[in-house]
Every structure is written in structure tokens, then in C-alpha cells.
Amino acid sequence: MALATLVHPTGSHPASWLHPSAYPGASMDIGYYRDMARLAERGMFDLFFIADTPAARTSQLEAYARFPLFMNVFEPLTLLAALAGATTYIGLGGTASTSFFEPYNVARQFASLDHISGGRAAWNVVTSANDFAARNFGLDRLPPHGDRYERAREFVDVVRKLWDTWEDGAFLRDRESGLFFDPAKQHPVAHEGRHFRVNGALNIERVPQGQPVIIQAGASDTGREFAAETAELVFASDSTLEAGQRFYADLKGRMARHGRPPEALKVLAGLPAIVADSEQEAEDTYQTLQALIHPDVGRMRLGMDLEADLSGLPLDEPIPPERIPASANLHKAYFEHILGMIREGLTLRQLYMRYERGNRTIRGTPKQVADHMEEWFTSGAADGFMLTFSLLPRGMADFIEKVVPELQRRGLVKREWRGRTLRENVGLERPGHRRQ
Numbered sequence: 001m002a003l004a005t006l007v008h009p010t011g012s013h014p015a016s017w018l019h020p021s022a023y024p025g026a027s028m029d030i031g032y033y034r035d036m037a038r039l040a041e042r043g044m045f046d047l048f049f050i051a052d053t054p055a056a057r058t059s060q061l062e063a064y065a066r067f068p069l070f071m072n073v074f075e076p077l078t079l080l081a082a083l084a085g086a087t088t089y090i091g092l093g094g095t096a097s098t099s100f101f102e103p104y105n106v107a108r109q110f111a112s113l114d115h116i117s118g119g120r121a122a123w124n125v126v127t128s129a130n131d132f133a134a135r136n137f138g139l140d141r142l143p144p145h146g147d148r149y150e151r152a153r154e155f156v157d158v159v160r161k162l163w164d165t166w167e168d169g170a171f172l173r174d175r176e177s178g179l180f181f182d183p184a185k186q187h188p189v190a191h192e193g194r195h196f197r198v199n200g201a202l203n204i205e206r207v208p209q210g211q212p213v214i215i216q217a218g219a220s221d222t223g224r225e226f227a228a229e230t231a232e233l234v235f236a237s238d239s240t241l242e243a244g245q246r247f248y249a250d251l252k253g254r255m256a257r258h259g260r261p262p263e264a265l266k267v268l269a270g271l272p273a274i275v276a277d278s279e280q281e282a283e284d285t286y287q288t289l290q291a292l293i294h295p296d297v298g299r300m301r302l303g304m305d306l307e308a309d310l311s312g313l314p315l316d317e318p319i320p321p322e323r324i325p326a327s328a329n330l331h332k333a334y335f336e337h338i339l340g341m342i343r344e345g346l347t348l349r350q351l352y353m354r355y356e357r358g359n360r361t362i363r364g365t366p367k368q369v370a371d372h373m374e375e376w377f378t379s380g381a382a383d384g385f386m387l388t389f390s391l392l393p394r395g396m397a398d399f400i401e402k403v404v405p406e407l408q409r410r411g412l413v414k415r416e417w418r419g420r421t422l423r424e425n426v427g428l429e430r431p432g433h434r435r436q
């Protein structure tokens, strides 16, 4: 099974930075990230992943001041380039938004990272869900969900064409003939679409992986269709085996329409995990963190994904129906998930304490966590996992010390690297050059 991990500096729990064992300066400490990436590599993780939103909030600062997610962090590609120099095998994935950037920049950045890392780059294609970010890029608010995905499709198409500007081996660097590259092996892009017009060529040779790996995490219907068409790794977020199996079958089922075999895409199920020697100990760690969630933070995090202002509402009563929007424009899938929990009659406090964007933190012994992973992997719910740890670096170290050896004993996780590229290690084919 493939193992990936999403790293927020002090951990994925919203109150992780408040925990006595956390290092609050982590987010601006390159040495800290370097140690973490090396730890993940020792643990045979295939992918070290940095999520991103290109914005700092400018309102509700009293609540945001208590919740430093994406606050004071390095730009992902810059960070990953530094980590490439500190590691040898682990894949390096980062987010770049198709709603704000230009294909040429993104193609160039990820091609550079793939060369710098010797074939370990992966791009998480997101349409973003943040009006603060929109305002940094000349927009008042985000375009509608469907329009963002339409732009994303064209964006990825252009980026992939740019990555195929040069055939493999186009750069001869031949002193004898005096030819640095073979002119016959350049295939310029002539793209004219609704969103982009690109007439030119990338100034970087074809990358070690042929093309960097494409990641996607869209969970809405539109997001899934897009993933089925273009993605090679998909981050899923379902909390039950049945939901995981449904998502897996649905996504793989859509691929044939796009002429792709199911094995060209690996589903990595989101798995927030707390491992300890006893179930009680794992539960205690979780509850210690939960008790640190400030009500303003709980309210704000839920309100963000519900696209609703929850301020002033009593914590121990359900959200009044008039505060709940009829539809969503940001992360549609998360919105639907919250609606499902609201229908169960939970109070505002119960909602924010339970809400994990579709996932549910598994708290257990190494055996329990390994059993869970084996079950999902062998019953058609996952090709691997996107692991998040509530507290870092401790949570990752515990997992690597206690769960990885158990998974290796079961023959589920490799003991040796299969190769030097991310594609080789997760079992994705190197794409051949497509002439345009």
C-alpha cells in the first residue's frame, strides 16, 4: 500500500500548537521540516505533502489568532525544493491553485522540483475555496464551483502540454556538433482556450518522471469527474468502510469514460491516526487535544466549511435552520458532510467537536490501526493512505515505530524502495511523450 502524509507544522489537530509537547515555532523552522521529512522517509512513506492556501485572513482575527492553520508558513514549492536536498527517496507533493496561478508558472515550478529531486515531484491540483485568497489575485470573491473546475481542466491540459514541450533526450549538450538541444525534438504548445492562451515552449527539459504526478482531492461530483480524467493520486476523505468503498468504486468506474485503466489512479484514503500502546492512552491524547479547542475556533472552523456565520449562537443547541445556506460554493463535499451531521440533531458544540472534514481520527493500538488499514486496503476502499497526525512530530514517530513494522510483517508495506522516483515507488507508469 502507498503511504502519504500531510504535514501541518505542529499537527493536524486544530489545537495541536497549544499542546505542551508542541513546538510553536515549527512553521518557520526549516530544520524542523527537514527532520520531519527524513523521519517520514525512514518510515518508508512514499509522499510528504504540503497543503496550501495563498492567503492570510484579515477578518474575525480574534478567532483566527487562536487557530494558526496556514498562518506564517513557507510557500510550498520553495519548501519542497529545500526538502529535496535533505531526502533521497520520499515523494514531495505540494498544492498549487488553478484558480489563481498561470499554467506556465506551475508547469515550470513542478518541472523544476522534479529535476531537483530526481523524479519525486507531485502537484496537488486544487480550485481553492477561499475568498481571502481570491482578493490577493484580482478577484472580489471566488468564481462559482463549476466555473473553477472548468478552468482547472483547461489549466491541467495546458500544464501537461507544456511538460511535453520536449521529447525525452532532446537536450544533447553535444560539444562536438555544437548542439545544446535537438531542434527536431521541440514541440511547442499552441493552445487557445476559454481561459488560457499559450503559444510557446517550456524552457526545461522533460522531467525524470516523464511528468510530475498529478494529485487531486475533489470529492464533489464535478471534482470526481475531474479526478477520473486527470489525477494519478486522489486523497479521499470518508469515515466508514462502506463510504470508502463507494467512493473508490465510483471514482475508478468513471475512468473508463476517459480511456484510463483503473490502476492509473491510486486512491489514498484520509486517515487521521493516533497510535499508542493502549487504546486508552490514544484516546487520552485525543481528548487532551479536543479539550484545547477554543469555542470561537470551533465555531469558526465549522462556519468556514458550512459557509455560514455562526457567531452569537448558543453552543449547546442545534444551529437554527435559517443560518444554514441552501447550497455551497467552496468545498461542496465538506458542506454536504456537515449537513448530514446537522440532520442527526447535533448541537453546535457537538458538531464542531466531531467535524473532521469527512474523516474520523482513529485512536488505537498498533494492531487496531494496522487492522483498519488492512481491511480498507483488501476490501476495495483504498490503494493506500493519506495519514495525518494530530500532533507532530510525536504522532508520526509513534506510527513509524509501532505501525509500519506491523504492516511490513503483514507484507502490506515495502521494506525496500522500488526505485528513486515517486512513480516507481507507488506503482504509477511513467507517461510517454505525447506529441502535440
Ligand SMILES: Cc1cc2nc3c(=O)[nH]c(=O)nc-3n(C[C@H](O)[C@H](O)[C@H](O)COP(=O)(O)O)c2cc1C
Binding pocket: 006, 050, 051, 052, 053, 095, 124, 125, 126, 127, 128, 129, 216, 217, 218, 219, 220, 221, 222, 223, 224, 235, 236, 237, 270, 330, 331, 332, 333, 334, 386
Ligand atoms: C488531503 C486533502 C488535502 C487537501 N489540500 C488542499 C489544499 O492544499 N488547498 C486547498 O485549497 N484545498 C485542499 N483540499 C480540498 C480539496 O481540494 C477539495 O476542495 C475538497 O476535497 C472538496 O471537494 P470539492 O471541491 O470537489 O467539493 C484538500 C483535501 C484533502 C482531502
